[in-house]
Amino acid sequence: MRVKKRAFQVLSAAMAAVMVAGCAGPTATEATKTAAAAGTETGTGNYDEPMTFDFYDVAANYQGTQAGWFAKVVKDKFNIELNMISPQVAGNGIYQTRCSTGNLGDIVLLERTDFTDCVKAGLIKDITADIKNYPDLMTYNDQITVLNKALPENKDGKIYGIPCQMTNTSPTSYSQDVIKSSPLLRWDLYSELGRPDIKNTDDLLDVLEKMMKAHPTNNAGDPAYPLSLWKDWDGGDGMLGIANVAQLTTWYGEIIKGSNILKPDNTFIPVNSKDGAYYKMLHFLNDANRRGIVDPDSGTQDWNTACDKMKTGRVYLMWYNWQVGF
Template sequence: MEIRKKIVSGIAATLSAAMLVSVAACGGNDSASDGPDDGSFMKVDVFSSTANYQGVQKGWFAKIVKDKFNMELNIIAPNVAGGGDTLFDTRSTAGNLGDLVIVGMQNGRLQKLVKSKLITDMTPYYGKMTNVKRYQAGVDYVTKQAGQDGVWGVPGNVSDESPTKSADGIEPAAAPYIRWDYYAKIGYPEIKDLDGFADVLKQMQDKAREETGDDDIYAVSLFKDWDGEMMQNAMAASQWYGYFAQNSVLVPSDDKDSQIVPASQVGSAYDKMIEFFNKCDRMGLVDPESTTQNWDNLSTKVTNGKVLMSIWSWLGKPRMNGNENQEKGVGFMLAPLQDMDVYTPGFQPEGDGNTFIAIGSKAKNKERLAKFIDWLYSPEGIYASAANSGGAACPKEMCWTLNDKGEPQLNEFGEKAMFNSDGLQVPAEYGGGSYNDGISTLNFKTVNANSTDPDTKSAFNPQLWATQLAKQTKLSEDWSKHMGGAKTDIEYLEKAGKLAVAPGATYTPPEEDSQISTLRSSVKTEVINASWQAVVAKTEAECQSTFKNMGTQLNDLGYAQVLKVDEDNAKALIKARQEIVKEYADKE
C-alpha cells in the first residue's frame, strides 16, 4: 500500500474526557427475560448522549423504522434534559439506561457499563450482523476498551477505507479561506507565505470598504468562547501547517522529521499563527470586537459580508456560498497559500474512539434490536440516518436514483434536502411532514459518509458524486480555473502536495490524575491570556516577548508535569497511528 509522504497524528484522539461517573453495583442483569420475538410493535427507549432532541422520533425516518422493524424510537437525551451526567447516573443506579444506548467510552465509562451489567454482550446475535462485520476493527476496539471478551457495542464514524486516505471528502476542516470575489477584484495576487497573506488581505479589505462604503468590514475576525487548552483560533489555524493540537502539545505532520512540541514553544506552529494574527492586527485588519465577541456574533458578521477570511471551511462557506451568491461569483473559497501543508484526518477503521451504540441489558427482543443496529451500518441505513452536514440524510428513491451510467444522482427533492432544506416537505408516500423534522434524532454517525458505498462504488456523501461535481457555478468555475482545474479543495491540495494526511488511528487517553487536572487548569489560563495579549500587542517585539515570557510563567506553574503527561499521550497516539497503518497494509 502506498503511504503518503506527509503523515500526521490521527484525529481520533479524544481530547476532552467526559466527567467520571459512578455506576451502582445493582446494575441490570444481562439474563433479563427476553423470550421469543413475536414481531409485535415495540416502543424502544434510546438513551443517546449525542441527541439534541428528546421524545418520539417523527417523520420519514420514523416511517422507515416502523416499516422495517415495527418499532418506535423514544429518545432520552441528557443534552436536552440538562444536569450533565445526572440523568446517566440516575438511570444507571436504577439498573436500566435504555433499550438502546449511545454513550461515550472514555474515562472508564465503557468498563463500568460492562462490569455493572448495564449493556448486553451481542455475541449471540453477531453471526447475523453482516453489515457491522465490515467494520470488525471497530468492534474489536470496543471490546479492547471494555476489558472483557464479548461484542459490547459498535463505535461511531468507522470506515473500511485506508487510514492514510483523507476522510475529509471535498474540503479540510481548517484551511485558509477567503472571499474569492474580492480576491479576484484585486487581480489574484500570489500568496507566498503568511506575510504575503496579510498584505493580500489588506488589499481585499481596502477594496471591500471602497466598494461598499462600509468601514466595519474586516479581513479577520476572532472570538474567545471556544478557548480551551489554548487560544482556539490560533490552535485551529496551526492545522494550516500540518499540526494537530492534543491538549497542550502539537503533534507534528511528519514524525520522522519533527518532534512533538509544546504549543508554548517559540517558533511552534501555534506561535507562528499568533504572530500572523498580531501582524494583521497592527495592520488594522482584525475586528476590534474580537476580544469580546462570541461565535454567534462572528457568524452573523460573516453572513452579513463583514468578514473576508475564514479559518475553517465550515464558517465562511455555509454562511456566504448560497446558490444565488455563487452564481454571482460571490463566496468563500480556499486561498492559494503557497507554503501551507494542510492537516487532514485519515479514515478510522476503529471508529472515533468516543461514542458507541449498544443494547441495554433489560431490553426485550434483543435480536430485533441487534438487527436494527446492523441496519444502521448498512448502505440503506447509512443514507437514512447520516447527519445532514456532509452526509446523505435521506434514502434512495426519496432523494436519489441511479442514472443511465449507473451513477447515483440527486433528484429535485434530494437537491433541496442536501443543500437547502428549510421548509422542505416530504411526499406523503415517504411519511410526509417537514424533512428537517424527520431527520434521525439519534445524532449518531455510524459510518464516515465519505466512505465508499459498496453498491454504487461512489461515496455515501452526495457532494463527492461525479454527477454532483459536474455541476459548476460562476464561483466554482473561476476558482477551479485558478487552481489547476481542481473541482474540490482536497483535490487541489493533493495535486499541489499541500495535504498532510493523519492516519486514522483511534486513541482514547487514560483517565487523568486529579493533581494534573488542577495544574492543567492554571496552565490553560496562562496560555490563553498570554496568547490574546500577544495578538493585540502594539509592536512585533512586544508580541514576541509576551509569547516568550509565557513559557517562563508556565514553568513556575508546574507545567513540566502536565507536559510529561501530554507528551506521553501524544507518543501513544503516534504509536497507534503507526500500528493502524501497518495493520491495514498487512490486510491488503
C-alpha cells in the first residue's frame, strides 16, 4: 500500500521518538484512503498526490498542522503534511475518544503502558514485514526486538513499535553533544558579573539573584526572571511528581522512575527520600522562590507562555539542552 511505504520513509528519515503505525479506522482522511487504494509507490520523492498524516504524539506540546523547517522538508520530499494531535494541548480525554473510534492516528507516539494496551486492542499495525525493508531501522534490530518481545502474548515475535532514543553505542558511552540537563546561564549576563565560580546550587542562586537585580526586565521592558516554570508535563514520561523538578534531579546523576529514584550506582531509593535529588531540587526551587527570582506565573502558565518568555529574553536560567535554541 502506498500509504504504508510513504509512512515508513518518513519514519526512517526522522527517527527521533517511539513510533508505531496506527490502524486507521473509518474516520481516516480521504487522502489516506485514496492513497491506500492506489497501489504500490515507486521511486523516492515522486509523490504527486498530497497526503495528510494524523500524528498522535503523547509528548507533543503543539497541536494542528506542523509548520517550520521540518514540515517543509517532509512536504518537499514526500508531499506530506503532518496533523499533530497532542493530549497535552487537547487534554487526556482525546486518547480515549480516538481509541473508541478505532483510529488513534496514522503514526503514533505513546507511553509504554498505552502502547501495550493499544496493541491488545488492535489499534497498532503489525509492521514486521515492512520494517525489514529499511536497513537504517534494522541497524537497531536488537533494541526493537527487545521492546516488542516484552509485549504480553507476543509469542510470534511480531514488531509493532520502535523504541525511542536508540543508539548504536554501548550503554556506558555518552553520545550527546550537550548534556541533556545542566544549568545553562545567559553568557552575556554571567560575564557582566565577572563569571564567578559556581560550586553548588546556593552559589547558582546567588548569581541568578544578582542577574535579576541588574536586569529586572528584558530589552523591551517586560518583567524577566531567572526561573520560569510550567505545569504541562507534570506526571509525564513515567515520572511521579513535578516534571520541572524531576528533570533537575539529573544534575546529581539521579533519574526518577515511577515512585523511585535510580541512583548512579544502579540502586533505588524512594522518590521522597531526604537523601535523594528530588528532595534537594524541591528545596532549590523553594529557596529560589523565597528570594523572589521565580516567575510568579509559574504555577498557572502553560508551555506556550513559558516558551514565548524564553524567546523574548525573559528567562535567565535554562536546564534542557534543546532550550539553547531560544
